[in-house]
Amino acid sequence: MKLKGTKEINKKIKNLAKKIYRKHKKNLGDLCLIGIKRRGISIAQRLQQELKKLTNQEIPLGALDISFYRDDLQMISLSPIVRGSEINFSLQDKIVILVDDVIYTGRTVRAALSEILDYGRPKKVELLVLVDRNHRELPIQPDYVGFKFKVKKEDLIDVFLKEEDKKEGIYLQRR
Amino acid sequence: MKHLLSINDLSEKDIYKIFDYASQFEEVLKRPIPVVPSLRGKTILTLFYEPSTRTQTSFTLAGKRLSCDVINFSFSTSSILKGESLLDTVKNILKMKVDGIIVRHSVAGVPHFLAHHLEKENIFVINAGDGINEHPTQALLDAYTIYKKFKDFNNLKILIIGDIKHSRVAHSDILIFKKLGCKVFVSCPYSFLPVEFEKMDVVYLPDFREKLSDFDCVIALRVQKERHNFSYLSSIREYHLLYGIKKEDLNKMKKNALLMHPGPVNWEVELSYEVLKDERCVILDQVFNGVAIRMAIIFLLFQEKL
Numbered sequence: 119m120k121l122k123g124t125k126e127i128n129k130k131i132k133n134l135a136k137k138i139y140r141k142h143k144k145n146l147g148d149l150c151l152i153g154i155k156r157r158g159i160s161i162a163q164r165l166q167q168e169l170k171k172l173t174n175q176e177i178p179l180g181a182l183d184i185s186f187y188r189d190d191l192q193m194i195s196l197s198p199i200v201r202g203s204e205i206n207f208s209l210q211d212k213i214v215i216l217v218d219d220v221i222y223t224g225r226t227v228r229a230a231l232s233e234i235l236d237y238g239r240p241k242k243v244e245l246l247v248l249v250d251r252n253h254r255e256l257p258i259q260p261d262y263v264g265f266k267f268k269v270k271k272e273d274l275i276d277v278f279l280k281e282e283d284k285k286e287g288i289y290l291q292r293r
Numbered sequence: 294m295k296h297l298l299s300i301n302d303l304s305e306k307d308i309y310k311i312f313d314y315a316s317q318f319e320e321v322l323k324r325p326i327p328v329v330p331s332l333r334g335k336t337i338l339t340l341f342y343e344p345s346t347r348t349q350t351s352f353t354l355a356g357k358r359l360s361c362d363v364i365n366f367s368f369s370t371s372s373i374l375k376g377e378s379l380l381d382t383v384k385n386i387l388k389m390k391v392d393g394i395i396v397r398h399s400v401a402g403v404p405h406f407l408a409h410h411l412e413k414e415n416i417f418v419i420n421a422g423d424g425i426n427e428h429p430t431q432a433l434l435d436a437y438t439i440y441k442k443f444k445d446f447n448n449l450k451i452l453i454i455g456d457i458k459h460s461r462v463a464h465s466d467i468l469i470f471k472k473l474g475c476k477v478f479v480s481c482p483y484s485f486l487p488v489e490f491e492k493m494d495v496v497y498l499p500d501f502r503e504k505l506s507d508f509d510c511v512i513a514l515r516v517q518k519e520r521h522n523f524s525y526l527s528s529i530r531e532y533h534l535l536y537g538i539k540k541e542d543l544n545k546m547k548k549n550a551l552l553m554h555p556g557p558v559n560w561e562v563e564l565s566y567e568v569l570k571d572e573r574c575v576i577l578d579q580v581f582n583g584v585a586i587r588m589a590i591i592f593l594l595f596q597e598k599l
Binding site for chain 1: 316317324328330592
């Protein structure tokens, strides 16, 4: 079942960029975006473009592959391709906006935080997600949320983005 | 659990998968904190019955960079000196809960013997060099060093100079380069050719100098004084004159060629010290690549993805 389409997604990303700008307009120089592979990067890139329109500045963008930080070796088998992380700037004293498509259990974000701290010591890390769904297993909550859905634990929420997939939209699969 | 005992254990796809993971681990090794928590709680043992600097350190670092606990077994301080057998040593260590064993031994086949006896255990064995048989992880890092430069092995011409008969590195190198589609040439005194040379599908050059400009990669091997007496070789000085790579040889090599050596180098035997300054000499890059390659192998064996 399709929950949201391209128009709604883009509008939401625009709003999220505005929120980031309002909150951090006094320290834009410290700001950076880090997307969690794969779709977190596409969202982070769109945020970067929106922030450029608002600030005329190119906010640094990095990519995180948390495969080596999962808390269960077998879980890595779920992502057969390890693409590697790419952060070509120092995170020391930066304000990191960590971007992912969906937050569910919180384990991916926990792994991402561990990896970010291995790159350096940011001043602050804030979490932005396009979709916040319930059934968290760790006490991790996002600072910026696009859409919030209440679904059953066994339900699947899939985000498709044109940069990565052939189609675009947020879909719900009832199980 | 699979083992890595020989290059023959790996398909071409496996080799490229190891390269792919090694390149991800290279990025990890360049971070301010060059450690990932992937293998927390796992324990590996480096069981080295022969002296080693590079390989044992490289495996130890690789394990530690993956957050593994690494136990280094040293022959000189072990109960082997009291007469304990190899299998007894391993059985005792197993009781201490080890997940992987990296073994080097002067006798060919020891890693295979261990793997056979550990068949029922959930433990992998990696061959870190067995006698004059094989050294698969060295071949993988050699091939990875070449891969980073050329990105394609097809029809690359590789020359291996030295003691082909006694060199486990040469045996594994030839296997991996043939598997990846290279043309392999060897050059050495005739007494350094193995009996089974005909079956190796490589070209023998008694004198490599006239063809030096043809090669994309030249690998000089260590003269292994410990593995043979000098019945094979008239003198070290003569070897250096005929088979050593000197500064003037570099002038004949391609501009983008690589000069490699598995180490440790006998300077002024296999190589003149001057060649180390040439940017085509990538001996120290091989050492760095070795850590990334071994991280990839350990990680993938734990993942059972090889």
